Amino acid sequence: MVKSYLRYEEAATFGLVVSPESNVEFDSSGKLLIAGALEQLARMPTSTSLVAAGYADGNIRIWDIIKGTCETTLVGHKGATTALRYNKSGSLLASGSKDTDIIVWDVVGEAGLFSLRGHRDQVTDVVFLTKGKRLISSSKDTFVRVWDLDTQSCIQTVVGHRGEIWSIDVNVAESYFVTGSADPEIHLYRIDNEAEEESIPQDEDKEKDSNLGTTKGKWQVLKNIGNIRRGNNERVATIRFDASGTLIGSQVAGKVLEVYSVADYADATRRMKRRIKRKKEKAAKASDRSGNSEGKSQEEVTSEKDEIISSDVLHLLQTIRMKHKIRSFCFSPSQAKKGMIGAIAMALHNNALEVYELQESTASRLHSVEFAGHRSDVRVARLSQDSTLLMTASHNAVKIWNPQTSACLRTVETGYGLSGLFAPGNRHAIVGTKAGTLEIVDIGAAERCKVVEAHLGAVWSISPFTDGSGFVSGSADHDVKFWEYEVVQATKQLSIRNTRTLRMAEDVLAVCLSADAKYLAVSLLDSTIKIFFVDTLKFFLSLYGHKLPALGMDISSDGALLVTGSADKNIKIWGMDFGDCHKSLFAHADSVMAVQFVPNTHYVFSVGKDRGVKYWDADTFELLLTLEAHHAEVWCLAVSSHGDFIVTGSHDRSIRRWDRTSEPFFLEEEREKRLETMFDAGLDDGGHIPKEDIPEEGAAGVAGRKTQDTISAVDSIIEALEMAESETERLVAHKKEKKSDTKGAQFKPNVLLLGMAPDAFVLKAVSSVRPSDLEQALLMLPFMDALKLMGYLKGWISEGTQVELVCRVAVLLLQIHHQQLASTVAARPTLTSLHSALKEGVQLLKDTIGFNIAAMGHLQDAAVKVLEIRKKLAKRKGAPEPAPKVRGRKKKKQSKAVEA
Structure with missing residues (x-):
């Protein structure tokens, strides 16, 4: 009989306010602040609740933040999504990725329109120009490219940046464009929305204009008007205009945010005139002194063009310095209060959000969200004996959680925690710190009640006795110490007393006691594991095999097996009777940080720096499950007393709970899933042209990529066609x-x-394909099957069912198989009949939509007229407004006044 196992699935994520890699955005009303939890976010500029989020696997999900549901998933990028931006109407979404591609998505149709290729490195930001139907993108390759969305081609490449470009933005009037890069300057450009094709000779197309810093071409959309020297030399991480376009925020990859004021056209013109006037005066003085032999003459200054430059537009307003590094910021779109020029929200590196009010010269903190999680890595995760409490520790605090509700119960300031456990009764917790102390925390009072100078080095590991009498600690000072609990009679507080000390030859990295308190396992820095008898501290076994030190280990509940996880990426399973190595497993792609048995079983969980959590069977030496959700190294692991859930803590500051479900799974199925995942990762580039064949000015490609879902969709369409034909x-x-x-x-x-019916069954198979996968599915459809599918299109159009889907299928098939269809005589009758049918079906749908829009407009006009008539009638009658309700004598006086 095939053995089955129960599946573990992610149940909760807590302790995270904002992830270091994500950005923050206000909603359109300015009342809600959206923070990314380990993902990128893009705010929709309209008054809607939809938010786009880009993920590390390249997928983009559209979320409804009010319902809390995912509306659609867009699959297209092969690398992590690094840039997202909506157009003003919210109908188009542009995304950039580490795979150097830019994809323009139709949000309404839930499908990719096309991809733009030309950048040679990661795309860092994108922005739409609504007036000219253009898109501007920036990349780490130091280039800014302007794309025409109608022709799907690059019409301008802006050069001149000496370092990587990290952020770009356009003001609301689309008159100015600004870039933030690794350069010490902010580059400002004027947008020429009226740029048209110029009659430039062919040999001058690629000449560089040193004054503009751009490449001459047929269109000049961006024209450089100068650079502004920043006050900080670190690279710019984010640069943004506010909603009114009067402010610019420049945030560096550090603790500084610079706010610049943007002058309007009238102020910029006045500054330009004053600047030219001062130049003329200086030139006149210089010519008088030198007799026109040195410097510019007054005629030369007068002949200069009266153009606005960057110094006329931008002026440094103030510099905001934070205590922690700033990861991203955004301006509030709501109107500023009196005495304020705006509000700004910042996501900090220490897992906190802060909102500031901006005045002319100062900034004051208005709101702060910092209570939920740790300010740095979660290094310790430990469950109480009954698994009702969870303790986590970081560099400066210990937090007590309810693991079921994810509520933070207590926060206590401590030293840098590296290990810990709950004392019997769950009223106190013991924390081993980097400084070598053991700190006793009173959970009820939420305070650190005692600090014991236990070791001279970091306390890497603590292991409790099963009877609750004490614990063992292992430290970098080569000591393994045994401790007993005791209560101080004077203060009635818990204390600990050192009873025995075992001196080792190397740093102690991990200690573990067997369930029967018979054996003590000690992991040393020399990559060996030594086992001692607890009662006599006599040496029992020495385990050799790891190439690097074992960072975590655990003994099974029956005392039969010892599992160790090492920095050499391997897990070894040892027998406790003779110290023989049962199996060595290559477990993770990086160091194994912690391993732990499920109580009363031989199932093992392991975590590592490769961000993975893995589930093993120590009897059959099989990998059962791979749980992937963390976005950084996983440092710690805790398994509940019944094995019904586990808790993991990570460098990404998140704490995740994984629950055991009632869903069984089999090893063969999991192997097939892993093979499918590997196959999905190794699919071809989804119709993209090779990078070495990309022309200098950029090119367009197919939006989307091949996945296992698209292959399954093609199979279902082909199967439906065969069944319908038979x-x-x-x-x-x-x-x-x-x-x-x-x-x-x-x-x-x-x-x-x-x-x-056969045709209805084929239509069901086609409509079941996800809109974002339809193009890729039709690309993989053979030509003969495509001809069969086109034979059904006329009937579907005449019935009037799913006209938009049928038209899209027809257009895609014609684009994909145009040459073969033109040369195939048998396909001509189908194409001829389809042409007229498509035209009639689309016209009918257009007339229906137009009729509905006209009816809605008529109803709106009628409602407006009714309101106007009511207002006129109310004025003619002269009815007084109802008096407010007032109690007592005031009410009588007011009623008499109304009667009078």
Whole structure:
């Protein structure tokens, strides 16, 4: 009989306010602040609740933040999504990725329109120009590219940046464009929305204009008007205009945020005139002194063009310095209060959010969200004996959680915690710190009640006795110490007392006691594991095999097995009787940080720096599950007393709970899933042209990529076509038989068609394909099957069902197989009939939509007229407004006044 196991799935994520890699955005009203939890976010500029989030696997999900549901998933990028931006109407979404591609998505149709290729490195930011239907993108390759969305081509490449470009933005009027890079300056450009094709000779197309810093071409959309020297030399991480376009925020990859004021056209013109006037005066003075032999003459200064430059537009308003590094910021779109020029929200590196009010010269903190999680890595995770409490520790605090509700119960300031446990009764917790102390925390009072100078080095590990009498600590000072609990009679507080000390030759990295308190396992820095008898501290076994030190280990509940996880990426399973190595498993792609048995079983969980959590069977030495959710190194692991859930803590500051479900799984199924994942990762580039064949000015490609879902969609369409064809042949044969024999047997339809007609069954298979995967699915459809599919399009259009889907399928098939269709004589009747049918079907749908829009407009006009009539009637009657309700004598006086 095949053995089955119960699956573990992620149940909760807590302790995270904002992830270091994500950005923050206000909603359109300015009342909600959206923070990314380990993902990128893009705010929709309209008054809607939809938010786009980009993930590390390249997928983009559209979320409804009010319902809390995922509306759609867009699959196209092969690398992590690094940039997202909506256009003003919210109908288009542009995304950039580490795979150097830019994809423009149709949000309404939930499909990719096209991809733009030309950048040679990661795309860092994108922004739409609504007036000219253009898109501007920046990359780490130091180039800014302007794309025409109609022709899907690059029309301008902006050069001149000496370092990587990290952020770009456009003001609301689309008159100015600004870039933030590794350069010590902010580059400011004027946007020419009226740029048209110029008659430039062919040999001058690629000449560089040193004054503009751009490449001459047929269009000049961006024109450089100068650079502004920043007050900080670190690279710019984010640069943004506010909603009104009067402020610019420049945030560096550090603790500084610079706020610049943007002058309007009138102020910029006045500054320009004053600047030119001062130049003329200086030139006149210089010519008088030198007799026109040195410096510019007044005629040369007068002949200069009166153009606005960057110093006329931008002016440094103030510099905000934070205590912690700033990861991202955003301006509030709501109107500023009196005495304020705006509000700004910042996501900090220490897992906190802060909102500041901006005045002319100062900034004051308005709100702060910092209570939920740790300010740095979660290095310790430990459950109480009954698994009702969870203790986590970081560099400066210990937090007590309810693991079921994810609520933070207590926060206590401590030293840098590296290990810990709960004392019996769950009223106190012991924390081993980096400084070598053991700190006793009173959970009820939420305070550190005692600090014991226990070791001279970091306390890397603590292991409790099963009877609750004490614990063992291992430290970098080569000591393993045994401690007993005691209560101080004077203060009635818990204390600890050192009873025995075991001196080792190397640093102690981990200690572990067996369940029967018979054996003590000690992991040393020399990559060996030594086992001692607890009662006599006599040496029992020495385990050799790891190439690097074992960072975590655990003994099974029955005392039969010892599992160790090492920095050499391996897990070894040892027998406790003779110290023989049962199996060595290559477990993780990086160091194994912690391993732990599920109580009363031989199942093992392991975590590592490769961000993975793995589930093993120590009897069969099989990998059961791989749980992937963390975005950084996983430092710690805790398994509940019944094995019904586990808790992991990570460098990404998140704490995740994984629950055991009632869903069984089999090893063969999991192996097949892992193979499918590997196959999915190794698929081709989804129709993209090779990077070495990309022209200098950029090119367009197919949006989307091949995945296992698209392959499954193609298989389902082909299967539906075959079943429909065979069913149609059976129907034709039955009709012929019925003509010859009127009393023949009744036709029995195929059960697999679910009671539908053949064409309806094919339409169901096509409509079940995800819109973002439809193009890739049709690309993989063979030509003969494409011809069969086109034969059904006319019937679907005439029925008026799913006209938009049918038109999209027809257009895609014509684009993909244009040459073969043009040279195939048998396809001409289908194309001819399809042309007229598509035109009639689209026109009918257009008329219906127009009629509905006109009816809605008529209703709106009627409602406005009714309101106007009511207002006029109210004015003619002269009815007074109802008096407010007032109690007592005031009410009588007011009523008499109203009567008078």
